[in-house]
Amino acid sequence: MNQMTNPNADHHTPMLRVTGLSHRVPLETDTLTILQGVNLEINRGESVAIVGRSGSGKTTLLGLLAGLDTPSEGSVELDGAMISQLSEDKRAELRASRVGFVFQSFQLLPALSALENVMLPLELAGMDNPDRRARELLERVGLGERLNHTPRQLSGGEQQRVAIARAFACEPVVLFADEPTGNLDNRTGQAVSDLLMALNREQGTTLVMVTHDEHLAARCARQLHIEAGQLSEPTAEESVS
Amino acid sequence: MAASQKLHSVGRDWRERDVRVVLAALMIAVATVATIALFASQLQRTLVTSASTFLAADRQLDVENGRPIPHSWLEEAHSRGLRTGQMVEFSTMVFGGDRFQLVSVKAVSDEYPLRGDLEIQTREGGPRETVRSGPPPGEVWINPRLLRLLGLTLGDTLEVGNETLRVSALLLREPDGGFSMSALAPRVMMHKNDVAATGVIQTGSRVEYVYLFAGDTAALESFGAWLKPQLEPSHEWRSVRDGETLSRSLQRAERFLLLGGSLAVLLAAVAVAVASRQYAMSQRDTVALLKTLGLSGPGIARLYLRRLAIWGIVGIVGGLAIAIPLFWILASMLGNLLDRPVELYFDPNAVFPALATAVVSLFAFAYPPIRRLRHVPAMRVLRSQPTGEHKELWRDGVLALVAIFGLVWLYARELDLVVALLGSVVLLLLVLGLVGGVLIAGLRQIRGGGNAWRLALVGLYRHRGASLSQMAVFGMTIMLAATLLLVRTSLLDDWKAQLPEKAPNHFLINIAPDAKDDVAAFWRERGHPLEHLYPMVRGRLTELNGTPVKEAIGNDKNIGALNRELNLTWMDSLPDDNKIVKGEWFTPGTVSGVSVEAELAERLGLKLGDRLTFTVGSETVTEPVTSFRTVQWDSMKPNFYMAFPPGGGLDGLPATWITSFYLPPDQKTDLNAFTRQFPTISVLEIDHIIARIQEIIRQVTLAIETILGMILAAALVVMAAVVSATLRDRQREGALLRTLGGRQSLLVRSTMLEFGVLGGFAGIVGVLAAEAAVYALQYRMFEGSFSWHWSVIVPVPLASALLVSLLGRWQLGPVLSVSPMLLLRRLE
Structure with missing residues (x-):
């Protein structure tokens, strides 16, 4: 799938380029500004953590970066494609081929088995033998014995491992993770983040992670802080401290 | 205080989507079943009322060859708010001019007809008038054929027994004239008060007393219930459903309403079932939470039972609030369609199936899964599916079928x-x-x-x-x-x-063999070709296998067909709407055998090969039964109990012919010309x-x-x-x-x-x-x-x-x- 990167994008262009991004939501009487004038570049293979308190706008930013929503102002360029200007269907195509997701609440379909959940993006991409690839991935995340279990029959950590397997199924060039350990206890969270980092390294994926967990953020090469909708990058000293 | 709390909790529940679905399903269930049941009940009554004109009343009490009923019975009917009327029917000879003729007299009281109307002509060839009562005392209305047979004109007198009455109108149609070919003698209608003076009715005369009743259905039914234990064998309490002409159509319509209602019950139960089961399933997490908060199993059961009860009430009230106005609208639509006011009848009993459907399906489907949840440890409910669910699903399924079909049984009882x-x-x-x-x-x-x-x-x-x-x-x-x-x-x-x-709507009876062609030509010229012509021979069934028939079948059986002359016919092919159910129809060239109407055959206990003897005038005819056939009595075509092959048993016996044809309403005046040209032929207007x-x-x-x-x-x-x-x-x-x-x-x-x-x-x-x-x-x-x-x-x-x-x-x-x-x- 990596070969499917945009032919216009060479290895020197950043994976993500955000310019003058703002996002506002109309309320009944007022308008709520969630993001304000965000500029950002993320290089290929880089791992970036976006850290901030609840309500600081980090998940909204993630959604906009991934093309799940369109900004009120500004542009987002992902792997050479100007996604803020693409139609919904074009963005969907882009997500199918180049983007993976891991959510805080796992977002597994309760009626489907672990195997079927992982097969979902493969089927959407029209891949032949999606079950073989899904099996391999589930074995890789240590759930080879639990292929036919439904989410209800799995623990939180196991569910998140299924979600990680699903995220890597289509060999994305960029992975977006929204508080991937937010619903897990420390030890499980640690194991899940180990797995995420390891797979990320193995596949050379660009990782963009939203978290309020400083320890998890510290495992990324770069940390960005978001507060009241504004993004700032700490200096080297700040990020070490 | 408690009530406002309950209201508050309903309000809170309403915010849950699954609850809204359950409540909506309940309301729809109640509304559908109740509306259909109410409307069906209304329609049944409207139909019966509408059909009642065939009896000239809602109910008739017929007394054949007996005494008049005690006056106290009529008083009882009046005390229940019913209207009554009376008729006396008998046959007698009448004299007019210098000729005489056997007629069939119907003497009616002032109240006749309680339902429907009569059609007369007060001037020969004049306009047809619709009237709501019979002739006043001192006058008679007679069939046009009788006028010609006796050579009278309107205004002349007619002697009935010892009484002389003035012929004031021609009787063209009576509401309860029915469709009986046996009434071959021309009709004379007079006032009941003139009957005694005629002196015609003596002890032992063949007289039929008919009492008419009309009023609202509940009163009719309660009077019927009061009356029935006192009836004698010669009494017959009749509603329109007992008549042959309409009963089958009415019964089938009622069946359809019953089926529709049953299907509504089924559908409603399914709707509530689906919604409430979904709700129950969605409550797993809530139940788990309640348990972790310390609520006991019985506490959970009580909580949910109370909730279900409240929704049941809300659903029923809401459903009825939809059903009742909808029913009024439908009922008034019915009135508009009939172009006359419809007596609105709100049958409270019709609402019960709706309530039962709502309550039973709510509890039968929502409660079992919830009840089961209380046995499951909180952690298990949170974590994984309870085990053994499959076995219980089966049990739920069987319970569901039993509950649903119990409801249908309750509703339909069929x-x-x-x-x-x-x-x-x-x-x-x-x-x-x-x-x-x-x-x-x-x-x-x-x-x-x-x-x-x-x-x-x-x-x-x-x-x-x-x-x-x-x-x-x-x-x-x-x-x-x-x-x-x-x-x-x-x-x-x-x-x-x-x-x-364009079903045939007029019958011509009593056509002489030599007039057949002229009659056919008369109507053909006017663009109304005749249907098939059937020969008709009047005869009485007298013996079965050589034994007098009443003796052979047992004297206790009262079969009308044995008390009067039957219309016998011969035909070469089986009419389209007749079906042979046993034996075989006559093959060409066969001259022996008789085909008997299946129901009569069953009542007489006939077998194929039994020998039937008929008396026709002074002749007797004996033939073996070769087939049984069904007859569509409500087909409005000539139908016969007994059919012989051409050249068979009836050969050479005096026959007249009968036929039917369609005459559009605007060409009814052709009948005047017809009766002038063919005075001896009876026209039966149906x-x-x-x-x-x-x-x-x-x-x-x-x-x-x-x-x-x-x-x-x-x-x-x-x-x-x-x-x-x-x-x-x-x-x-x-x-x-x-x-x-x-x-x-x-x-x-x-x-x-x-x-x-x-x-x-x-x-x-x-x-x-x-x-x-x-x-x-x-x-x-x-x-x-x-x-x-x-x-x-x-x-x-x-x-x-x-x-x-x-x-x-x-x-x-x-x-x-x-x-x-x-x-x-x-x-x-």
């Missing part, structure tokens, strides 16, 4: 109907379960999607649990709606065939009877269409409820698929295809099960014949596929309009 419906539903579920299960399991082989079809089929497999249960409910809903559709179609077709647009029957059929058709419409609407609601049961999961899945890169168009196409396949398959199985149900019902309930209904079998699955795929598209709505990010958060 074993045949319950068995036919239950059988078809079980068959449907088995076929859907087995075939659907195998087909869906076969989809397992499909891996990988990409195009909409593959994704749709993968989707069917992926949602196999939901797919199968949705298929079962869709299948059942379609089966119920299609059953009603099929029965309606065949009923209406039957009626249309029975009384086509155009009013036919018009009335057609009106009744129109009413029934309206009712049937209305009920069908309501059932279809209820079916649609059930299907929407079923789809909405998985709405949340589907929307979540849609949002996730979009997040994972599914294009909107792909999502729409694959979802519509997935639901379309599901709906199409459910449609095929449903319509076939409906055919099975109709097959079972048709013989037992509607006496029709069965045939495949391609006009329904083909379009129903297509419509079902389309409808269900649109429902699928509908539930996808927000998935397409909202950003997937927002939707995922909202549904979390």
Whole structure:
């Protein structure tokens, strides 16, 4: 799938380029500004953590970066494609081929088995033998014995491992993770983040992670802080401290 | 205080989607069943009233060859608010001018007719007048034929026994004239008060006293109940349903209403079942939470029972609030259609099935899963599915079937109907379960999607649990709606065939053999060709296998056909609407044998080969029974108990001919010319009877269409409820698929295809099960014949596929309009 990167994008262009991004939501009487004038570049293979308190706008930013929503102002360029200007269907195509997701609440379909959940993006991409690839991935995340279990029959950590397997199924060039350990206890969270980092390294994926967990953020090469909708990058000293 | 708390808790529950679905299902269930039951009850009464003109009353008490009834009976009727009237019928010789003639006299009281009207002419060839009462004392109204037979003109006098009465009008039609060819003697109608003075009625005379009653139905029924224990063998208490002409049509209409109501009960139960089960399932987490908060098992049971009870009340009140105005609207529509006011009848009993349906299905479906949850440890409820669910699902399924069919039984109290419906539903579920299960399991082989079809089929497999249960409910809903559709179609077709647009509405009786051709020419010239002409020989059945017939069959049996002369005929071919049920019709050249009407044969206990002896004038004819045949008495065509082959037993006996033809209302004046030219031929005008029957059929058709419409609407609601049961999961899945890169168009196409396949398959199985149900019902309930209904079998699955795929598209709505990010958060 990596070969499917945009032919216009060479290895020197950043994976993500955000310019003058703002996002506002109309309320009944007022308008709520969630993001304000965000500029950002993320290089290929880089791992970036976006850290901030609840309500600081980090998940909204993630959604906009991934093309799940369109900004009120500004542009987002992902792997050479100007996604803020693409139609919904074009963005969907882009997500199918180049983007993976891991959510805080796992977002597994309760009626489907672990195997079927992982097969979902493969089927959407029209891949032949999606079950073989899904099996391999589930074995890789240590759930080879639990292929036919439904989410209800799995623990939180196991569910998140299924979600990680699903995220890597289509060999994305960029992975977006929204508080991937937010619903897990420390030890499980640690194991899940180990797995995420390891797979990320193995596949050379660009990782963009939203978290309020400083320890998890510290495992990324770069940390960005978001507060009241504004993004700032700490200096080297700040990020070490 | 407690009440306001309860209200508050209902308000809080209302905010939960699943609760709203349950309440909506309950209201629809109550509204549908109650409206249909109320309307059916109203319609039944309207039909009976409308048909009552055939009796000139709502009820008749006939006393044949007996004494008049005690006056106290009539007083009792008056005290119950009923109106009464009287008639005395007898045969006698009358003298007019210098000639005499045997006539059939009907002497009526002032009140006659209590229902319907009479048609007379006060001037020969003058306009036809409609009047609401019989002749006053001192006058007679006579049949036009009698006027000619006696050579009288209007205003002349007629001697009836010792009394001389003035002929003041020609009697053209009486409401209770019925359709009886045995009334061959011309009619004379006089006032009842003149009867005594005639001196005609002596001890031992053959006289029929007829008492007429009219009033509201409850009073009629209570009077009937009071009367029945006192009736003697010669008394007959008759309602219009006991008559031959209409009873079958009315019975079938009533059956249809019963079937419609039963199907409504079934559908309503399914709707409540689906919704409440879904609600119960959605409560797992809440129950777990309540348990972790320390609520005990019995406490949980009490909590939910109380909630269900409150919803039951809210649902019932809401449902009735819809049903009652809807019923008033339908009832007044009925009045408009009939062009006369309809006595509105609100039958409180009709509401009970609706209440029972709501309460029983609510508790039978919502409570068992909730009750089970209380036994499950809080952690297990939170973590994984309780084990042993399958065994209990079976138990729930059986309980559900018992509950639903118990309700249908309560409503209809017709074993045949319950068995036919239950059988078809079980068959449907088995076929859907087995075939659907195998087909869906076969989809397992499909891996990988990409195009909409593959994704749709993968989707069917992926949602196999939901797919199968949705298929079962869709299948059942379609089966119920299609059953009603099929029965309606065949009923209406039957009626249309029975009384086509230009059904013969006049009979000519007593045509002399040498006048046959002239009569035919007369009407042919006027553009009204005659139907088939049948010969008619009047004869009495006197012996069975050489023994006097009354002795042979037992003297205790009172069979009307043995007390009077029968119309015997010969015919070379079997009329279209007759069917041989035993034996064989005459082969060409056969001159021996007689074919007997099947019901009479059964009452007489006849066997093929029995020898029947008839007395015709001074002659006797003896022939073996060679076949039994059914006759459509309500076909409004000449029908005969006994048919001989041409050149057979009746050969050489004096015969007259009978025929029928269609005469449009605006050409009735042709009858004047006809009766002038052929004075000895009787004209029996049944155009009013036919018009009335057609009106009744129109009413029934309206009712049937209305009920069908309501059932279809209820079916649609059930299907929407079923789809909405998985709405949340589907929307979540849609949002996730979009997040994972599914294009909107792909999502729409694959979802519509997935639901379309599901709906199409459910449609095929449903319509076939409906055919099975109709097959079972048709013989037992509607006496029709069965045939495949391609006009329904083909379009129903297509419509079902389309409808269900649109429902699928509908539930996808927000998935397409909202950003997937927002939707995922909202549904979390």
